[in-house]
Amino acid sequence: MAKPLAQEFFKGLWDEVPPFRLVLGLCPVLAVTKSVENGIGMGLATTFVLVGSNVLVSSLRKVIPSKVRIACYIVIIATFVTVVELLMQAYVYGLFLKLGIFIPLIVVNCVVLGRSEAFASKNGVLRSLLDGLGIGIGFTLSLAALGAVRELLGTGLLTIWKDWGLAFDVFGPAYQPFTFMVEAPGAFVGLGLMLCLMNLVPKK
Amino acid sequence: MREMIKMVIVLTILSFFSGGVLAYLRNSTQERIDNQVLEFVKGPALRTIFEGAENNPIADRFILKDGDVEKTVFVAFYEGNPQAVALETFGKGYGGDVGLMVGIDLKENKLMGVGVTTHAETPGMGAKAKSDPNFVAQFKDQPIDKPIKVTSDGGSINAISGATITSRAVSAAATEAGELYNKMKDQITTEANKVKKTEATKKEK
Numbered sequence: 001m002a003k004p005l006a007q008e009f010f011k012g013l014w015d016e017v018p019p020f021r022l023v024l025g026l027c028p029v030l031a032v033t034k035s036v037e038n039g040i041g042m043g044l045a046t047t048f049v050l051v052g053s054n055v056l057v058s059s060l061r062k063v064i065p066s067k068v069r070i071a072c073y074i075v076i077i078a079t080f081v082t083v084v085e086l087l088m089q090a091y092v093y094g095l096f097l098k099l100g101i102f103i104p105l106i107v108v109n110c111v112v113l114g115r116s117e118a119f120a121s122k123n124g125v126l127r128s129l130l131d132g133l134g135i136g137i138g139f140t141l142s143l144a145a146l147g148a149v150r151e152l153l154g155t156g157l158l159t160i161w162k163d164w165g166l167a168f169d170v171f172g173p174a175y176q177p178f179t180f181m182v183e184a185p186g187a188f189v190g191l192g193l194m195l196c197l198m199n200l201v202p203k204k
Numbered sequence: 205m206r207e208m209i210k211m212v213i214v215l216t217i218l219s220f221f222s223g224g225v226l227a228y229l230r231n232s233t234q235e236r237i238d239n240q241v242l243e244f245v246k247g248p249a250l251r252t253i254f255e256g257a258e259n260n261p262i263a264d265r266f267i268l269k270d271g272d273v274e275k276t277v278f279v280a281f282y283e284g285n286p287q288a289v290a291l292e293t294f295g296k297g298y299g300g301d302v303g304l305m306v307g308i309d310l311k312e313n314k315l316m317g318v319g320v321t322t323h324a325e326t327p328g329m330g331a332k333a334k335s336d337p338n339f340v341a342q343f344k345d346q347p348i349d350k351p352i353k354v355t356s357d358g359g360s361i362n363a364i365s366g367a368t369i370t371s372r373a374v375s376a377a378a379t380e381a382g383e384l385y386n387k388m389k390d391q392i393t394t395e396a397n398k399v400k401k402t403e404a405t406k407k408e409k
Contacts, residue, residue, distance in 0.1 A: 063212050063214060065207060067207070068214070072215065072218055076222070077223040078222070079226060082229075083225070083229055086230060086233050087229075087233070090237050093235070093241070094244065097244065
């Protein structure tokens with residue numbers, strides 16, 4: 001009962017979108033979504049790790065002994081995370097400073113380990129690649145969406161990617177910022193509201 | 205038993221490759237990362253001190269050896285010549301070391317300006333040393349042959365209110381930079397003249 005390949009990709013965008021449907025990996029979701037830019041950066045870093053580790057885990061799934069599989073997954077994931085960390089330091093240092101500790105913490109993000117354990121260790125390389133890509137992009141979009149809500153209400157700005165000039169002052173200078181939204185409690189409220197909205201849409 | 209050996213072998217090989225990949229990547233990105241750190245940590249202070257410089261002082265730097273201590277010295281060009289240098293010194297602040305980038309005019313032997321790079325001072329109090337341009341502006345044109353002090357110590361620098369310790373740390377760091385410069389002046393001047401000018405990459409606004 002092999003599902004069509006496209007479905008492995010698209011399920012990550014809605015049916016199994018990590019923060020809202022699986023409710024996994026909430027630590028970075030709450031912590032870094034102060035702006036759209038942070039959300040996108042964090043999401044892309046996670047996507048890279050997800051795709052890399054999914055592909056490697058699934059191609060090694062017959063070699064890895066089941067008793068030490070978690071240790072093997074962690075070695076693989078940690079390697080990819082360090083790669084991302086070094087690359088971010090070398091090319092987007094400003095964003096690296098803002099995301100700070102949350103980049104190395106991708107190692108323990110349960111979305112990544114969860115996909116390795118629940119999907120990549122049981123499926124072929126191509127399916128795992130699509131799965132990682134789908135879940136990763138879904139994660140990025142969720143972070144960006146939550147970041148957009150919080151940034152818009154909290155500062156009145158919308159920073160999509162500052163280096164490319166994609167930063168907008170949406171509400172103009174007269175807007176009184178609702179700073180609560182960019183503080184930590186605002187993350188919980190924002191996430192809760194988005195979860196609520198997602199649940200209003202009935203599952204298929 | 206066989207299974208156990210397999211576990212050991214798989215994990216060893218995996219770690220071996222992981223280590224290899226990371227070591228390679230680290231070596232190949234090291235230089236870029238160093239430049240980025242300089243750009244983001246020291247860059248803002250350097251650009252304020254050397255406003256209107258013709259080159260990019262971050263790229264035009266050399267290492268100065270003072271005994272065992274190595275100092276990075278940044279060179280700024282004005283009117284085609286190396287006119288000023290900047291080096292970083294540290295003063296003991298309220299929350300640890302306060303890093304200060306000190307710019308010195310080579311011809312007139314006085315401070316061109318200073319800028320705080322790293323600090324752990326109290327936000328709203330000592331942290332003003334970095335955020336309040338009026339405080340560091342007082343260091344411009346100070347002579348380097350005598351210690352720079354805050355007014356309560358008999359000097360001419362108005363301390364940040366509520367943050368005398370931080371103000372003293374900044375003054376001490378500026379003094380130290382002056383002393384170091386006086387001691388190593390010949391070496392600094394020779395090295396600075398050797399530095400090839402790179403055109404400024406970022407235009408000022």
